[in-house]
Amino acid sequence: MASENKQIHLKTRPEGEPQADHFEVITAEIPKPGDGEALCQIRYLSLDPYMRGQISGRHISGVVNPGDLLMGETVGEVVESNNSELAVGDLITFRGGWQQYALTDGSDFQPVDPRIDPPSLALGILGMPGLTAYAGLLHLGEPKEGDTLMVSASSGPVGSMVGQIGRIKGCRVIGIAGSDEKCRWCVEEAGFEACINYKTENLADAIDRHCPDGVNVYFDNVGGDTLEAVIWRLALGARVVLCGLSSQYNTAEMPPGPNPGSIIRARAIVRGLVVYDHQDKKPAMLEDVLSWLQAGDIKYREDITEGIENAPQAFARLMSGKNFGKTIVKVS
Numbered sequence: 001m002a003s004e005n006k007q008i009h010l011k012t013r014p015e016g017e018p019q020a021d022h023f024e025v026i027t028a029e030i031p032k033p034g035d036g037e038a039l040c041q042i043r044y045l046s047l048d049p050y051m052r053g054q055i056s057g058r059h060i061s062g063v064v065n066p067g068d069l070l071m072g073e074t075v076g077e078v079v080e081s082n083n084s085e086l087a088v089g090d091l092i093t094f095r096g097g098w099q100q101y102a103l104t105d106g107s108d109f110q111p112v113d114p115r116i117d118p119p120s121l122a123l124g125i126l127g128m129p130g131l132t133a134y135a136g137l138l139h140l141g142e143p144k145e146g147d148t149l150m151v152s153a154s155s156g157p158v159g160s161m162v163g164q165i166g167r168i169k170g171c172r173v174i175g176i177a178g179s180d181e182k183c184r185w186c187v188e189e190a191g192f193e194a195c196i197n198y199k200t201e202n203l204a205d206a207i208d209r210h211c212p213d214g215v216n217v218y219f220d221n222v223g224g225d226t227l228e229a230v231i232w233r234l235a236l237g238a239r240v241v242l243c244g245l246s247s248q249y250n251t252a253e254m255p256p257g258p259n260p261g262s263i264i265r266a267r268a269i270v271r272g273l274v275v276y277d278h279q280d281k282k283p284a285m286l287e288d289v290l291s292w293l294q295a296g297d298i299k300y301r302e303d304i305t306e307g308i309e310n311a312p313q314a315f316a317r318l319m320s321g322k323n324f325g326k327t328i329v330k331v332s
Ligand SMILES: NC(=O)c1ccc[n+]([C@@H]2O[C@H](COP(=O)([O-])OP(=O)(O)OC[C@H]3O[C@@H](n4cnc5c(N)ncnc54)[C@H](OP(=O)(O)O)[C@@H]3O)[C@@H](O)[C@H]2O)c1
Pocket: 048, 049, 050, 128, 129, 132, 152, 153, 154, 155, 156, 157, 158, 159, 176, 177, 178, 179, 182, 221, 222, 242, 243, 244, 245, 246, 247, 248, 264
C-alpha cells in the first residue's frame, strides 16, 4: 500500500472549458478507518459531464468550491475494515472522490456485481450512465418497434446505450455525434442505422434525409442548436427525453429562451396539445362545466363587439391583447 494519498482539488473556477491548471494535486495522509468505517483503495474514478456544473456551483448534486476535493463516483477495493458489512478485498461503488484512498462509513456503497467485468463498467454502461439510458429511454421515451429514434452525443456512455437499447427494441436508430470516427463507431460497432456528424454536415438537412417521416423518439443529451434542429422534425406523437445539456455546460451566460435545464430539474413532462385530438371528451366536458356553471363555481367574461363591420377592429384588439374575456362579435 502507498504511504500517501494523492488527491485532486479545485484550484480556481474555470470560465469556459476547464483546463488542467484549474486543478491541483495535493498529497494528504491516508486516513485511518474509525468505528464502522472502511478504507478503500480507489480502483476507478468516474468523470462525468455533471461535474462541470458542480464546479460552476450550479448542479443539483452539490457544489465544489476552490480548495475542495472533487467529488465523484468510484470503484474501490476495501483494504482495511471496521465495518461488519465490508470485508478486505470487497469491490464496491461509492462516492470516493478524486483521490487514491477514501473512507466509507458503509452508508452509501453498493457491492460491484461479480458479473461486471471489467469492474469499471460499474461506472459506465452498467452504472449511472447506463441506468440513465435504460430508464430514460424505456420509461420516458416509450420506444415502439419501427420507431425512428434519434440520440445526440451518441457515442458516449448514455447516448450509445440509448441507441443500442433502442435497436434491440426494434427502432431505427440515428445518432448525432461530433466526429467521423465517433459516427463510424455508432454505425459499425453499435449497429445504428446512421449517424450524423453535426460538425461537418448541415444537421437539419441530414435529419430530413435520414428521417423523412420525422423523429418518433428524440433523446437529447446536448440542448442548443441540436435540440432546436431536431425539435422541428418531430413526428406526430413524438416523445422527447431531455437528459443533458452538454452544449451549455461551459458557458457562464445562459442562452436566451426557455431553458431545457428547468424541465430536467423539475422532471417535468411537457406535452403538445391539439384540441382536435380530444373531441371524444366533449360530452363529458359539457356535463361537468354546465353543472359547475349552474352551481356558481365558474366565472366567465365575454368581450362583445356589435356589428359584423366591427369584426376587424375587434380582431385587432384581440391580437394586441386589448380584449378582456372571450372575443365575440354580435352579428345580429
Ligand atoms: N439527466 C440525468 O440524470 C443525466 C445522467 C447522466 C448523464 N446526463 C447527461 O447526459 C449527457 C451525456 O452524458 P455522458 O456521460 O454519456 O457523456 P459523454 O457523451 O461521454 O460526453 C459528453 C459529450 O457531449 C458532447 N458535447 C460536448 N460539448 C458539446 C457542445 N458544446 N455541443 C454539443 N455537444 C457537446 C460531446 O460529444 P460529441 O462529440 O458527439 O458532440 C461529448 O463527448 C450529458 O449531458 C450528461 O450531463 C444526464
